[in-house]
Amino acid sequence: xVGMSKFFEEHAKHMSCQALGIHSEPCLEHFLRDMPKYVTxxxxxxxxxxxxxxxxxxxxxxxxxxxxxxxxxxxxxxMGVTIGYIINCLxxxxxxxxxxxxxxxxxxxxxGSASVHFLAxxxxxxxxxxxxxxxxxxxxxxxxKFLISRLIFDSKILQTYIFMISSAIILQGKLLYNTKEFWxxxxxxxxxEIENQxxxxxxxxxxxxxQQYLYQGVKKxxxxxxxxxxxxxVISTVSAKRSSQxxxxxxxxxxxxxxxxxxxxxVGVYRFTHCFLNKYIPGCNSLNHLLxxxxxxxxxxxxxxxxxxxxxxxxxxxxxxxxxxxxxANTKNTFLRRLLHAPIxxxxxxxxxxxxxxxxxxxxxxxxxxxxxxxxxxxxxxPVTIRRQMDLLRQKLAAK
Numbered sequence: 001x002v003g004m005s006k007f008f009e010e011h012a013k014h015m016s017c018q019a020l021g022i023h024s025e026p027c028l029e030h031f032l033r034d035m036p037k038y039v040t041x042x043x044x045x046x047x048x049x050x051x052x053x054x055x056x057x058x059x060x061x062x063x064x065x066x067x068x069x070x071x072x073x074x075x076x077x078x079m080g081v082t083i084g085y086i087i088n089c090l091x092x093x094x095x096x097x098x099x100x101x102x103x104x105x106x107x108x109x110x111x112g113s114a115s116v117h118f119l120a121x122x123x124x125x126x127x128x129x130x131x132x133x134x135x136x137x138x139x140x141x142x143x144x145k146f147l148i149s150r151l152i153f154d155s156k157i158l159q160t161y162i163f164m165i166s167s168a169i170i171l172q173g174k175l176l177y178n179t180k181e182f183w184x185x186x187x188x189x190x191x192x193e194i195e196n197q198x199x200x201x202x203x204x205x206x207x208x209x210x211q212q213y214l215y216q217g218v219k220k221x222x223x224x225x226x227x228x229x230x231x232x233x234v235i236s237t238v239s240a241k242r243s244s245q246x247x248x249x250x251x252x253x254x255x256x257x258x259x260x261x262x263x264x265x266x267v268g269v270y271r272f273t274h275c276f277l278n279k280y281i282p283g284c285n286s287l288n289h290l291l292x293x294x295x296x297x298x299x300x301x302x303x304x305x306x307x308x309x310x311x312x313x314x315x316x317x318x319x320x321x322x323x324x325x326x327x328x329a330n331t332k333n334t335f336l337r338r339l340l341h342a343p344i345x346x347x348x349x350x351x352x353x354x355x356x357x358x359x360x361x362x363x364x365x366x367x368x369x370x371x372x373x374x375x376x377x378x379x380x381x382x383p384v385t386i387r388r389q390m391d392l393l394r395q396k397l398a399a400k
Contacts, residue, residue, distance in 0.1 A: 007390070007394060011393065011397065013100060013101065013104070015393075016095065017030075017091075017092055017095060020389055020393070021389040021392065021393075022091075022382075022385055022386065022389060027092040027093075030092070031085075031088070031089055031092075034088065034380060035085065037380045038081050038084050038085050038088075038378075038379075038380045039077075039081050041084075041376075041377055041378075041380045041381070042077045042078075042080035042081045042084065042377060042378060043077045043081075044377075045077075045080070045373070045374075045377035045378075046073060046076045046077045046080065046377075047073065048231070049076075050069065050072055050073035050076055050077075051069065051070075051073055052231065053069060054066065054069055055227070055231070072123065072124070075120060075121060075124045076124050076127060076128075079116060079120050079124055079128065080377065080378040081378075082112075082116045083112050083113050083116055083353070083378055084112075084377075084378035084379040084380060084382075086108075086111070086112035086115060086116070087105070087108045087109050087112040087113075087357070087378075087379055087382070088379060088380070088382065090107075090108035090111055090112060091104065091105060091108045091382075094107065094108060101362070102358075104361070104362075105354075105357050105358050105361045105362075105382075105383075105386075106354045106355070106357070106358040107354070109350075109353050109354040109356075109357040109358065110350045110351065110353070110354035111350075112353075113349060113350040113353035113354070114349075114350035117346055117349050117350065118346065125345075125346065125349075126345075128349070129345045129346075129348075129349050129352075130182075130311075130314055130315070130318075131370070131374060132349060132352040132353055132356060132374075133314045133345075133348070133352055134307070134310040134311050134314045134370065135310070135352075135356055135368050135370050135371035135374065136352050136355060136356060136371075137310035137313055137314065138306050138307060138310045138368035138370070138371065139355070139356070139359055139366050139367065139368060139371060141153045141306055141310075142306075142365075142366045142367075142368065143366050153306075156301075156304050159300065159304060159306075159309050160297070160298065160300045160301055160304070162309070162312075162313065163297045163300040163308075163309055163312050164294050164295070164296075164297030164298060164300070165294065165297070165316070166297065166312035166313055166315065166316035167183075167185075167266075167293050167294065167296055167297030167312065168290055168291075168293040168294035168297065169316040169319050169320060170183045170293075170312075170315050170316055170319050171183065171185065171187045171270075171289070171293035171296070172286075172289065172290050172293055173319040173320075173322065173323055174187035174319075175187045175188065175189075175190065175286075175289055176286065177322065177323050177326050179319050179322045179323065180322075181315045181318055181319045181322070182315065183315060184262070184263060184266060185221075185263075185266050185267055185270060185296065187289075187293075188204055188270075188271070188274055188289065189204075190285070202275055202278065202279065203278055203282070203285070204274060204275060204278060210272075210275040210279075213271060213275065214268065214271050214272055214275070217267040217268070217270075217271045218264055218267060218268050218271075220267070221263035221264055221266070221267040222260060222263070222264050224259075224263055225257075225259040225260035225261070225262060225263035225264060226257075226259075226260050228259040228260075229256060229257055229258065229259045229260050233256075258302065258303045259303070261299070261302040261303065262299050262300075262302050262303040262308075263299075265298070265299040265302055266296050266297075266299040267296075269292075269295050269296045269298060269299065270292050270293065270295075270296035271292075273288075273291065273292040273295050273296070274288060274289060274292035277291065277292065297312075300312075306368065307368065307369065307370050310368075318345075321344075324340065325340050328340055356371050356374070356375055357375050357379070357383065359371070360372050360375045360376075360383040361375075361382075361383045361386045361387065364383070364387060
């Protein structure tokens with residue numbers, strides 16, 4: 001795959017969709033025939049991502065929450081279908097005119113994602129943006145073109161340190177500015193002023209002791225992590241042709257306590273440190289919370305994955321941007337006011353999608369696992385088809 005770009009320019013760019021083997025029928029017939037496949041692919045991919053909270057939080061469910069979650073699932077899936085289908089159509093249409101390597105998937109992906117990005121709800125857009133930016137950070141690390149990407153990629157210690165900083169930024173933003181960024185841990189609330197300090201067990205939880213407060217947090221996130229690990233084991237690829245005994249053995253082999261360890265250590269360190277510091281250094285809750293949030297990030301050592309690292313970095317950057325917006329909400333500087341209100345995420349999103357699809361099709365060695373899963377889901381495995389046909393074409397040319 002190293003010489004894919006050169007190979008494409010010399011051979012593949014001059015071939016039609018049918019000759020290249022992307023689809024055997026005419027393009028119009030292909031559009032009509034593959035529409036149901038795009039719907040199935042997207043609704044299948046987004047089902048566990050969007051409906052998992054229903055399984056995890058089933059005790060607190062009501063009709064309103066279920067309806068909201070189903071609507072969210074429908075909107076995410078339809079946005080994926082629309083983006084993927086437009087990309088597919090534009091790839092075929094652009095082959096009729098001037099056709100280069102960036103006309104192949106980059107420009108169609110850019111147009112397809114930009115054309116529908118402003119039509120979706122803010123919640124759906126945020127979900128897509130986070131996933132795409134996260135995958136691009138992973139790709140940046142995998143490429144190792146720059147000194148900083150090589151240092152981060154090769155050092156688990158540096159990754160853990162950056163993850164701890166990201167944890168501190170996100171949780172501090174939630175405490176002081178009530179930012180809405182999603183994180184693996186809920187932030188403690190601001191302690192209230194208590195008149196009778198003698199009967200108060202702790203400012204963070206005046207109605208219970210620190211041990212009980214720590215136990216409740218560890219129990220809650222232990223069960224959440226265990227649930228996620230079990231679901232990951234069940235959802236993991238197990239061949240349908242295998243026997244029931246083989247499937248059970250595969251489920252046991254695939255089961256790992258990564259999420260369980262991550263969540264349990266995270267909440268344990270966070271709550272224990274925050275209670276300890278507030279007890280012995282009272283009156284400095286903001287600083288105590290910052291240090292507790294930072295130390296809680298040490299949980300990364302139990303689940304050191306580039307995907308989790310990129311997830312933390314994306315949310316830390318978005319939290320910092322939200323804090324800057326809040327702090328400068330009443331600024332009189334015209335340029336700064338316009339900059340803060342600019343939809344930067346929406347502007348960068350089409351570039352992120354285009355880069356992700358381009359890398360997955362032509363340089364898959366730099367594509368992350370999540371990035372490859374997303375591009376194949378929304379485009380009905382288009383990158384896989386392209387790579388397979390490219391390999392077949394190279395084998396035919398080499399045999400001559």
